[in-house]
Amino acid sequence: MESFRVLVVDDEEDFIDTMVRRLRSKGLPSEGVTRGQDALKMLDDHDFDVCILDVKMPGMDGIQTLREMKKKKPLMEVIMLTGHGSVESGIQGLQLGAYNYVMKPVPFDELLQQLVNAYERKRIEEDRIGK
């Protein structure tokens, strides 16, 4: 599998720790943050190919974070994480340019496949605009 960089944004630290560890074990350089604001700061200094973004977070929620992310890094693909009560936010995310949304709890292999697909779309888009 080709390597790409992943940013995980979720207010549940256990989720981030597990996810980052598993992604790194697959050879994917990954970082995790628990707040939307921290994610945006991270993007000022680092490039990521794909972001996993929780919809429900205290402070800046996933939708607000997505809007700002797309201003900073329009080519970074974003996969929204929704719960049973937040599917509508996932759909709203798609309208704002997210690649897809998945419902928690999502099996790791399924999320990994989504990440690979999202990265593929980023590559195609970069080729298209000659980047």
Ligand SMILES: [Mg+2]
């Ligand atoms: Mg949450």
